Amino acid sequence: MINTRVTSALVLAAFIVTAAGCSISYSSKSSSDSSASLASSSASSTGGAVDKDKVAYRDDIANLTYSMAGSSIRPEDFPVAIARTAQQFKITDWAQEKTTFYGIGKGLKKSGVPKEKAGTQPFLSQAIRYNKDSVKLIQDGYSQ
Numbered sequence: 001m002i003n004t005r006v007t008s009a010l011v012l013a014a015f016i017v018t019a020a021g022c023s024i025s026y027s028s029k030s031s032s033d034s035s036a037s038l039a040s041s042s043a044s045s046t047g048g049a050v051d052k053d054k055v056a057y058r059d060d061i062a063n064l065t066y067s068m069a070g071s072s073i074r075p076e077d078f079p080v081a082i083a084r085t086a087q088q089f090k091i092t093d094w095a096q097e098k099t100t101f102y103g104i105g106k107g108l109k110k111s112g113v114p115k116e117k118a119g120t121q122p123f124l125s126q127a128i129r130y131n132k133d134s135v136k137l138i139q140d141g142y143s144q
């Protein structure tokens with residue numbers, strides 16, 4: 001079984017290097033292939049529903065978030081990683097996509113961050129600026 005924390009960290013490293021203007025080649029199966037550990041429920045009675053076609057995106061964002069929780073990632077690097085993941089799913093405005101924040105919440109839950117602290121993690125400070133409802137959406141995703 002693939003360690004999703006390691007896989008997502010490698011993917012993030014590739015995103016950061018690419019964003020810095022370097023060229024890097026990364027070949028691996030999508031982390032959605034290994035997202036079984038993050039249960040693919042598509043809706044929650046306490047949170048919002050996720051379209052079937054966005055479940056894999058949500059789970060990739062959850063895996064990315066899980067791998068970053070507790071790391072020393074810079075807050076400005078996390079949105080870059082999210083944007084690259086969104087681009088793989090042909091999502092052009094990740095900040096207005098509720099599923100992005102549901103995935104963040106799901107990843108924070110898996111990493112053991114308490115729900116009441118879900119929107120206060122330092123590495124999220126830049127990402128949550130882009131959507132006024134982001135903290136609520138993260139908490140909804142935490143419940144999924």
